[in-house]
Amino acid sequence: MSSVAVSCSEFPVRVLIAEKNAFYRRVIRQYLLPARQSEMTDVETSLEAISMLLLQPFDLFVADWQTLTGNDGALLELVARRARAARRRMPVLALMAAPTRSTVLHASNNAVDMVLCKPFSLKVLQVRTEWLLSRPDQDLAI
DSSP: OEEEEEOOSSSOEEEEEEOSOHHHHHHHHHHSOTTSOEEEEEESSHHHHHHHHHHSOOSEEEEEHHHHHHHHHHHHHHHHHHHHHOSBOOOEEEEESSOOHHHHHHHHTTTOOEEEESSOOHHHHHHHHHHHHHOGGGBOOO
């Protein structure tokens, strides 16, 4: 597990990256939010991601689909449960190597806001994450 800070914006964005592949973790850390001040934490396994989500709040969660559904879907269930109970949703970006209609539907029914197909361009990663963070419907009315 490692953390890295990127500088530039008014409000720091706390990002959790859950990805087994070290190359993808590095790419995401370096290129996700270049124009914003960010605190990024990355983990390899779903158990580490669950621990981090229970310890502290995050503004964005980027996770590989295999990591989200590992350990009998415990991480995906935690994310979905928190999304239903939260006043402010944490956007979730799922990375899939081979998305199918059924996996995308399963993801969208379980609090995943966007699916990005691997491999992805750095520009697409940046544009999609900025869109997720700037959505006005992020704050839920109770």
